[in-house]
Amino acid sequence: MQRFYVVKEILSDKLKRVYEFTIGNEYLEQKVDGRLREVAANVRMDGFRKGKVSLDLVRRSCGEDVIREVLSEVVDDASSQFMKESGFGDVVTSEVRVTSHPKVCSTEGKGGDLVYELQFELMPEIPSINPEEIALKEMEAEVGQEDVDKFIGELRTRYPSFVASDSPKRRASAGDKVVIDYHSSFKGKALRGGSAKGFVAVLGGSHLPKEFEDEITGMKVGDTKEFKLGFPSDYSMRLFAGKEVEMSVKLVGIMVPQDIGDREELAKSCGFGCADDMVNFATESLKGRFAFMSDALMRKELFDHMEAIYQGQVPESVVSQESTRIRRELDPSKLEAMGEDGVLKEAERRVRLGMLLMKVSQDKISL
Known part of the structure; x- marks a missing residue:
């Protein structure tokens, strides 16, 4: 597809890219004029039959709306064509900033090109994960009598x-x-x-x-x-x-x-039918607690392994958003202990893990 714009690279820094686009006034005039003629052919106005409204009247009545619509489409078309031809891959964030507005179909005369900057951040290339290289240790913990006694002691304190x-x-x-x-x-x-x-x-x-x-x-x-x-x-x-x-x-x-020394009395005061019911409840609760802790440790081990796979660049805009989220989540004392560097490192860690998990999902890998 033939280009109708001129593009110049302004910035290429890590994952950040900034390009300046220039679209000539003559091209814009043609696009706006063509759109106005389409409107004139279909618009209905009092005192005119369909298709008989003069182009000048259409220009005066809805010219500004047409110009805004055409300029928006031209920017979208130019940006999309450039991104597709350049093969940049996935983009995290993008922003358009118009730096020069043209005069198109204006009563003040014609002139000036449309100039705008396209700023975006690229999604880095994430390596695939081979699940066969990941060996996680599944922890098994048995609930002992000492654990049950401690749990029941907590019930005494709590109730x-x-x-x-x-x-x-x-x-x-x-x-x-x-x-x-x-x-x-x-x-x-x-x-x-x-x-x-x-x-x-x-x-x-x-x-x-x-x-x-x-x-x-x-x-x-x-x-x-x-x-x-x-x-x-x-x-x-x-x-x-x-x-x-x-x-x-x-x-x-x-x-x-x-102090309730008798377990039967304690069980009834806590709403259990008997001491055996309380012991069974304690045992099952501890099994669930140990299983949760085991899963948490396995997740940490998995995340540590995934972090070792990729230590490359991360999109700054996403890191900034994650840093803001961390500041909202944590109380002031923890934030002060972490410091700005700590918040930034934690945000980068979360973003890396998020990108790796996204890659796992895209590759349909079961971990």
Whole structure:
């Protein structure tokens, strides 16, 4: 196909390419004129029969729309033809930037060529993976009695049994279940729904705001305490969100964790029919946990092997997108520990693995 444009290489850096295209004004005039004649032959206007509207009238009424449409098509055609003839292969991202706009079918006269830059990044050539060269170790872990005992110990900690404290001098502390009556007001007015009697919560269990728990901690049964408490604007209860509330709290009762030594009693407190049911649950849960860990280690081993296959270039635009995603995923402390270099390396690693997995899918390889 004969070229209707002139192209010049501006940049060839790693996977990045920039080319400048120039399309002559005469060619553009011909394309626009031809499109206007097509419109004139089919357009319907009041007072005219179909095909009898003058070219000048069509030019005045819809010339700008036609010009935009033709220029867009010309840019697409030139870019597509060039990419196909050049055999660049897969392109990751592309962008067109017009640097010179021509005057086409303009009342101000004609002149000027259409000049634009085509910027794109190439997808690097990824080597094929031979599954026969990959030997992964499948880990097998048996669930032992020690593992089951540890799991049941976790159940004791997670689902404690509480008994009322028999010491009038005991002060509420982390891990205790407390019973409180509270009343809240804002600027001297009681908040509707902001009071309760017999409210139960475990200190340190994330049921109450930390500042609230700090005020309750150290109180004895029968103590009453008044204090101000500020709630964040995104607090789950809209009643308190974004307000500094006056609180009045009375500690009605303290219940302390009780060690359940008997497995049958522990099983029933956790909702199991008997101790054997609890042991079976622990065994199956641990098998699932070990299988998940085994799969995770095998995936890591596979990814390490795949990373060793390809350590070449990666598209910068995709790495930039992945870096942004990592910054959104991680909390500030982890980001600070990684540093910018760490984020960039992790982004490059993810992009490489993604390209390798895409190659595996394209080659229909089963790993």
